[in-house]
Amino acid sequence: MSLGDEHGYGESSRAGDDGAYGGYAGTGQTRTRLPEGGADPRRGRSSSRSLVTIVGVVVLLIAAIAFANRGGSDSDTDGTPGGDKAETAPTAASGERPVETKTGGIPSGFTHDQQGAESAAANYSVVLVSADILKPVRRSEIVQQVFVADKVADLEDNLNKAYDTDFLTNVGLDKNGNAPSGSTYVSRTMPVGTKATSYSDSTATVEVWCTGVFGMASEDTTSPVTSDWFTMTFQLRWADDDWKVDSFAQKEGPAPVNGDNKVSAADEISKAVEEYGGFTYAR
Secondary structure: OOOOOOOOOOOEEEOOOOOOOOOOOOOOOOEEOOOOOOOOHHHHHOOHHHHHHHHHHHHHHHHHHHHHOOOOOOOOOOOOOOOEEOOOOOOOOOOOOOOOEEEOOEEEOOOOOHHHHHHHHHHHHHHHOOHHHHOHHHHHHHHHHHEOHHHHHHHHHHHHHHOOHHHHHHOOOOOOOOOOOOOEEEEEEEEEEEEEEEEOOOEEEEEEEEEEEEEEEOOOOOOOOEEEEEEEEEEEEEEOOEEEEEEEEEEEOOOOOOOOOOOOOHHHHHHHHHHOOOOOEEO
16 A cells, blocks of 8 residues: 555544554445544644644654555556446445444455445445554554455554554654543544445455544643544455455545534543444445
């Protein structure tokens, strides 16, 4: 996978939790099912110091993901060599249910068709830019589950180098990816839609349009939780009776005009992340 203008997002990580990561178009519309499982941030963002800090964190995330992605597939992100060009996906949901199974907490068992590939890409976009990626043990589990076997060793090594102690310190986390006591590191991705740009029985290229939130929910943070829009492009391969990631890339947008929503306090953000569960996605 080779990244250009990349950011990453993901789940949340409360200090001491086991899962954590905070990092950093399509025409289809993704369906979901029911969940499975105070300083004013705007005031902090108004200062030049806050702005510089946020930009710095994003730059660090971009650099880390790009570094981790070295040595990935050289496949063209606009299509899979030898694959049939897929027609533009309709905006309406397919009506098919999401997968019912999980392996290591990650949705699995996607159908061997274009719709299954799109569903896999949507769910993988959530986990690959989730808070868990910054947890060394959990990161290893994710990589082994999501990627094709012949890419696991190199990618895991690159990710370990990219998300080292210095990186974690720069985003406000300890060496285990935990937020400081009393703070919550937020990083959660929500797929908006999917589009298969190439498909064959053995490979597929799928774009996932996403929005996400990331930052530290804390009363004294200089990098409060903010939002972003980005598109992930997945090169998928049918392996071990499921769709697996061969490589992926990420770019900015498409992004709408920001609304005038009232910014919530840090404790509201932390509470929302803890109380609102995620989804299993289906095309």
